[in-house]
Amino acid sequence: MKYGSDIKFSLSKNNMSRLLFILLILFHVQANAIEGYFENGYGLLIKCEKTLGGDGDSSIDPQTLYHTGLCGGYISSIHDSVKDMRLHDLIKEDPYCMPIGINRGQLVGIVVNYLKGNPESLNASASSSVLTAFSEAFPCTQ
Numbered sequence: 759m760k761y762g763s764d765i766k767f768s769l770s771k772n773n774m775s776r777l778l779f780i781l782l783i784l785f786h787v788q789a790n791a792i793e794g795y796f797e798n799g800y801g802l803l804i805k806c807e808k809t810l811g812g813d814g815d816s817s818i819d820p821q822t823l824y825h826t827g828l829c830g831g832y833i834s835s836i837h838d839s840v841k842d843m844r845l846h847d848l849i850k851e852d853p854y855c856m857p858i859g860i861n862r863g864q865l866v867g868i869v870v871n872y873l874k875g876n877p878e879s880l881n882a883s884a885s886s887s888v889l890t891a892f893s894e895a896f897p898c899t900q
Contacts, residue, residue, distance in 0.1 A: 797832065797884035803873040805829040806866050830862045833869055836888040853889055855898035868895045 808825040837856070843849045872891030873879055879887040 795883040795885070798880065799873050799882050799884050799887040800880040802829065802832060802884040802887065803870065803880065805832075806870045806873075809866055810870065829866055832884065833865050833888055834862060836885055837865070837892070840889070852898060854892040854896040856892065856896045865892075868892070 805825045806829040808822050809829045840849070840853060844852055869888055869891045872894065873887060876887075876890075879890070
């Protein structure tokens with residue numbers, strides 16, 4: 759098998775039009791990235807709703823598993839980022855006080871309930887919605 763310069767690539771006008779159309783769609787979908795955010799509350803809600811079945815169990819179909827990873831990973835990364843910022847004194851105090859023993863599935867449920875109960879958050883950044891959901895669910899008492 760040969761690699762490198764032996765590969766020929768050509769696009770017909772029809773294929774070029776399709777490629778341009780796909781690129782325009784991708785550009786439109788990623789418009790939030792230009793504004794500084796990759797995900798808004800609505801996008802996160804869609805992913806997280808696909809994560810939770812009717813009784814809170816995860817489905818095993820590949821698309822649902824994909825969304826489960828995106829949702830759980832996004833929410834976990836927000837929490838981990840906050841904890842790292844606190845550890846390195848980038849923020850002065852914790853915005854929420856999560857009890858020990860909370861699992862990722864419970865966090866997903868908290869975020870989904872927050873997003874559903876606060877429709878104005880669907881157009882906001884997903885990260886601010888997650889932080890607000892955590893702050894409301896786990897307030898710090900001092």
